[in-house]
Amino acid sequence: xxxxxxxGGGLVQAGGSLRLSCAASGSIFRLNxxxxxxxxxxxxxxxxxxxxxxxxxxxxxxxKDRFTISRENAENTVYLYxxxxxxxxxxxxVYYCNTVPLKTPYWGQGTQITVSS
Numbered sequence: 001x002x003x004x005x006x007x008g009g010g011l012v013q014a015g016g017s018l019r020l021s022c023a024a025s026g027s028i029f030r031l032n033x034x035x036x037x038x039x040x041x042x043x044x045x046x047x048x049x050x051x052x053x054x055x056x057x058x059x060x061x062x063x064k065d066r067f068t069i070s071r072e073n074a075e076n077t078v079y080l081y082x083x084x085x086x087x088x089x090x091x092x093x094v095y096y097c098n099t100v101p102l103k104t105p106y107w108g109q110g111t112q113i114t115v116s117s
Contacts, residue, residue: 014117
């Protein structure tokens with residue numbers, strides 16, 4: 001059974017930090033690169049960061065040196081994390097985890113990040 005659950009969002013002042021967590025259950029997630037997507041009002045969904053099964057990471061230019069993605073593989077679950085430092089108002093969005101590229105139509109409920117200036 002495929003399940004995605006994100007947590008860790010909240011309201012934070014600019015310059016603050018948050019750590020997002022994702023539990024992705026299902027074998028498809030262990031076998032693929034995983035990433036964090038975000039969707040802001042009036043904008044297209046974008047990939048913020050992703051990490052391959054081998055641990056190679058890739059970041060959106062605007063979050064490089066501020067965000068760090070990591071993953072832990074359990075038997076049937078991938079735990080994905082995003083450490084977010086030096087947050088900016090433009091980071092405000094709902095954040096989701098999923099495979100990169102998308103390999104499943106399923107999405108979690110996402111977690112809202114709001115950064116106040």
